[in-house]
Amino acid sequence: MANIDKAIMSLSLDEEEDVPFVVPNLPKYCSCEKNVMSIMDRTLNPECQNMADLSWICQGKWQVYNRVRGVALSNRWVERPPEDYLKFMPVWIQIRNIPVNYYTEASIYDLVDIIGKVEEIAFDPEKPQSKDYVRVKVKFDVSKPVRISKAVILPTEETTTVWYDFKRIQKCCYNC
Missing domain, CATH: 3.30.70 (Alpha-Beta Plaits)
Structure with missing residues (x-):
């Protein structure tokens, strides 16, 4: 028990300096060219609508089975979206x-x-x-x-x- 106490006391609460990750400006890091023909969609009620199910629904609606790939993104879809982006x-x-x-x-x-x-x-x-x-x-x-x-x-x-x-x-x- 004494060893556990010593280990806990020796823990440091000082946070190490957080260095931001820099995304290299290289083609393999950017999906813009690959997704040039993509459709971006936004649910009107994200708390109740499941974004993961949306790609399955779209396949049926558009009759493009096995050709639709969905990616649920965060609210930040572009580098610097304007205030009213997709509003x-x-x-x-x-x-x-x-x-x-x-x-x-x-x-x-x-x-x-x-x-x-x-x-x-x-x-x-x-x-x-x-x-x-x-x-x-x-x-x-x-x-x-x-x-x-x-x-x-x-x-x-x-x-x-x-x-x-x-x-x-x-x-x-x-x-x-």
């Missing part, structure tokens, strides 16, 4: 149930501005509308939840609900 993505939305008396470009713009920054509105008030929706492209902030509807109070004090249908976004979680 926004362009998304087409269909807006439904706009009241007929308010089917104007101004109304559409303001209803979409709730979702994200408007990039393009596929609407011409001079042409007949053959669809029951208006298509709008927005710059969507992926850190915010997907909104499927919005209550709207009209100048007549009536209330209606406008519906948003996000194109090419699957498995939306409406709980978090």
Whole structure:
């Protein structure tokens, strides 16, 4: 027992100087060229979504079995990512149930501005509308939840609900 006490007492709590590792600027250390045709993906809810399963899901969706290789990276995907790196993505939305008396470009713009920054509105008030929706492209902030509807109070004090249908976004979680 005395030997153990002596050994513990002789341990030093002084940390040795931590010398950073310098990555050599050589091709064998850089994966940029090898991954030039890669798709980078980010889960919207990383606490609940398993990144390791994503490559298996993608193989089925894209029908490229045995050709997809997934690598779960940390939050730092590039050397110096900007503050909003992969935070926004362009998304087409269909807006439904706009009241007929308010089917104007101004109304559409303001209803979409709730979702994200408007990039393009596929609407011409001079042409007949053959669809029951208006298509709008927005710059969507992926850190915010997907909104499927919005209550709207009209100048007549009536209330209606406008519906948003996000194109090419699957498995939306409406709980978090």
